[in-house]
Amino acid sequence: MNESQSFSQPLNQPEFVASFRFFSRFSFWIQLALGAVSGIALLFAMFSRNMTEQTNNAGMGFGIFLAIVGILLLCFRIFWDFRYRLLGRRMQAATPQFQPSREDVIKTLQIGLTSSLVGILIAFVASEETVAVVLAKTLAQPQTVAATYTPENAIRSLDVFVTLANVNMIGAHLCGAITSLGLLNWVEE
Numbered sequence: 001m002n003e004s005q006s007f008s009q010p011l012n013q014p015e016f017v018a019s020f021r022f023f024s025r026f027s028f029w030i031q032l033a034l035g036a037v038s039g040i041a042l043l044f045a046m047f048s049r050n051m052t053e054q055t056n057n058a059g060m061g062f063g064i065f066l067a068i069v070g071i072l073l074l075c076f077r078i079f080w081d082f083r084y085r086l087l088g089r090r091m092q093a094a095t096p097q098f099q100p101s102r103e104d105v106i107k108t109l110q111i112g113l114t115s116s117l118v119g120i121l122i123a124f125v126a127s128e129e130t131v132a133v134v135l136a137k138t139l140a141q142p143q144t145v146a147a148t149y150t151p152e153n154a155i156r157s158l159d160v161f162v163t164l165a166n167v168n169m170i171g172a173h174l175c176g177a178i179t180s181l182g183l184l185n186w187v188e189e
Helices: 003-008 014-048 058-091 102-140 157-188
Strands: none
16 A cells, blocks of 8 residues: 555554544643643732732733733644644444544644644743743842842742743643654554
């Protein structure tokens, strides 16, 4: 059988289909849980900001923006994992005309992998940026007991919540990337 025919054939190996469904379900729930923690932490960060207090820290605003972009990308990825689950059901269809081709499965897994890798990159940049802001605030604090207090150098809960959201997004996108990469590797064997 030549390569073009093998890609158009449906995937109906029972062990692959069972593994595909299991890993897509596992990835969906892990990403949903980590995404919920990230979303809640980001909401706490946004609501813990004192809107009347002027902050001279544009870096944290950019970190929040990147966190929101990461959350939106994670929402897409969670939707895509749900699509994996539906694809797994189609692979178990009794009639071959309803089963997806190998090419369709590979294309779906590649889109999921790409979105996860972009999400990891965005969450990593956001984490680096927020940790740098927290570090700068920490280094700006005088180390003596009789030091004067400056509100713009205080580490607030906002800073920690944004960092927590970004770190959880890295974990969620990493879980999705590992799932897609593993399944993609198995399909292409």
